[in-house]
Amino acid sequence: MKKIGVLTSGGDSQGMNSAIRSVVRTGIARGYEIVGIKRGYNGLMEKDFIPLGSKDVSDKLYRGGTFLQSARSEEFRTEEGQKKGANNLKEEGIEHLVVIGGDGSYRGAAKLNDLGIKTYGLPGTIDNDLPLTDYTIGFDTTLNVVTDAIGNLRDTMSSHERVSVIEVMGRNSGDIALHAGIASGVDAILVPEQPWDIKEISYKLKDRFNKGKTHSIVMVAEGAGNGEEIAHMIKDHCGLDTRATILGHIQRGGTPSAFDRVFTSRMGHEVIRLIDNDIYGVALGIENNDITYHRFEEIFEAHQPPNTKLYSIFGDLV
Numbered sequence: 001m002k003k004i005g006v007l008t009s010g011g012d013s014q015g016m017n018s019a020i021r022s023v024v025r026t027g028i029a030r031g032y033e034i035v036g037i038k039r040g041y042n043g044l045m046e047k048d049f050i051p052l053g054s055k056d057v058s059d060k061l062y063r064g065g066t067f068l069q070s071a072r073s074e075e076f077r078t079e080e081g082q083k084k085g086a087n088n089l090k091e092e093g094i095e096h097l098v099v100i101g102g103d104g105s106y107r108g109a110a111k112l113n114d115l116g117i118k119t120y121g122l123p124g125t126i127d128n129d130l131p132l133t134d135y136t137i138g139f140d141t142t143l144n145v146v147t148d149a150i151g152n153l154r155d156t157m158s159s160h161e162r163v164s165v166i167e168v169m170g171r172n173s174g175d176i177a178l179h180a181g182i183a184s185g186v187d188a189i190l191v192p193e194q195p196w197d198i199k200e201i202s203y204k205l206k207d208r209f210n211k212g213k214t215h216s217i218v219m220v221a222e223g224a225g226n227g228e229e230i231a232h233m234i235k236d237h238c239g240l241d242t243r244a245t246i247l248g249h250i251q252r253g254g255t256p257s258a259f260d261r262v263f264t265s266r267m268g269h270e271v272i273r274l275i276d277n278d279i280y281g282v283a284l285g286i287e288n289n290d291i292t293y294h295r296f297e298e299i300f301e302a303h304q305p306p307n308t309k310l311y312s313i314f315g316d317l318v
């Protein structure tokens, strides 16, 4: 019986468990044996393998995090480590490997593919920063977590006539800030993909307070700047009482949204179809609501264009 390995790597994201569940259940239905690899590529180095049956993924669909756990492995970054990883899989009879993670995890998967393991990438990151997919796993859930948090902040900021500067994750991408900012009706969004002028923003905020606004919210992507520093700058420019909130890892938790559950269930299913058809060395995504796949090289060469259209929509809404 053919064996399929599955691991989660890099920062966890809501929906990883649902993706594993889909690979396991669909794989078993097609007659494959599924092996879970614990703690990402670290577990691959140490042969930390567990057999996964249908019951092992019960109750996982709606849980955040990853029950296989995740890590960023230093050893696996080396050529030696990659060879060891491929050998460990071969010794175990694992021919196919599904890697759920972000860009760094995909690079590792591509190396294993070159070393004779048939690999597949699923876009597991809240950052939405992978090309050739409209969404990544966990991004939608994170937007809901951020939007809920902003609702709470708005209550207290309004009572005290304050400006709230909220720093969100995203690494070099401003997508979390942009989407959650629009969903929350914030007053300014600072993203790395667009230039911003803090003096101009501060004057606009002051003007709104002068016209009767009781609070303002400024959304900052971590790649655009530091929330605390930006809060200080705003206070210095316009004198408004300003507080910074760094949302941090709370954004990576919580039960996956219905979108993330369905999206990952579809991708797990598609991976098994690709295995059945002997297609490998590819990463999956969702484009125009279709589950698609591209060769790893294509993903590495592709450029993720900034979402200028959405940014300009936001500009007309404030």
Ligand code: F6P
Binding pocket: 011, 102, 125, 126, 127, 169, 170, 171, 222, 252
């Ligand atoms: O890539 C996901 C992410 O949450 C980024 O948004 C953030 O910059 C980073 O991981 C945080 O990493 P760590 O969990 O190692 O602090």
